[in-house]
Amino acid sequence: MSELEKQCCPIHNLFSFIGKKWILLIIKSISEGCMCFSDIEKKLEWINPRILSSRLKELEDFGFVSSHTKENTKNKTIYCLTEKWMSFSQNLDSLMKWTKKWM
């Protein structure tokens, strides 16, 4: 990998991940409070369950979402945002200001 690529790679990975379809909408949904699968499905009326399932896994792998399966409640899994996302989201304010001015 060239020097150029080394410099760009982490930012590219970050942007291409967050830029994926549904990712931000899913995060925004969960940001209103931890949610189970069908809650998110309802919020994002047109999402395909296959896509939602795979996005949630990707979000977990990336570290922006954590999932917890509640005992006793027959497989009820809830999804929450992580510290990693909270930390990242601090960058969003200035980015949103930028988009308002330039996009």
Add this chain to the structure above:
Amino acid sequence: MSELEKQCCPIHNLFSFIGKKWILLIIKSISEGCMCFSDIEKKLEWINPRILSSRLKELEDFGFVSSHTKENTKNKTIYCLTEKWMSFSQNLDSLMKWTKKWM
């Protein structure tokens, strides 16, 4: 479009655009100084000319790159970064710090 989508859309557009393959590498190349097509091609050794051409157009449409065709020099077009990119790039420092800590 739902309220949720309205909130996320500009950021999504921004991230999905910058997250595209080659976009950051092209920008990084040009950031060393305005360049013509073949200069960028040489820097990014493995890029397909069809892709480079289309990415440069997208970058122009997005407003991150401007192109100027020099008279007298038979179709020599040079590509430069714009104010819009310069303004955006001010957000990159904190993002890079974030990636160093979290990715």
Add this chain to the structure above:
DNA sequence: CGGTATCCTATGGGATACTG
């Protein structure tokens, strides 16, 4: 309810050859 499986199409983008 909380997902998986299957199918299908559209788009992305690489390889290569070509043009003014």
Add this chain to the structure above:
DNA sequence: CAGTATCCCATAGGATACCG
């Protein structure tokens, strides 16, 4: 040199049906 044209394949993701 500065792209464009053609072809081709892999992946993304929507539709729908199904399962424990």
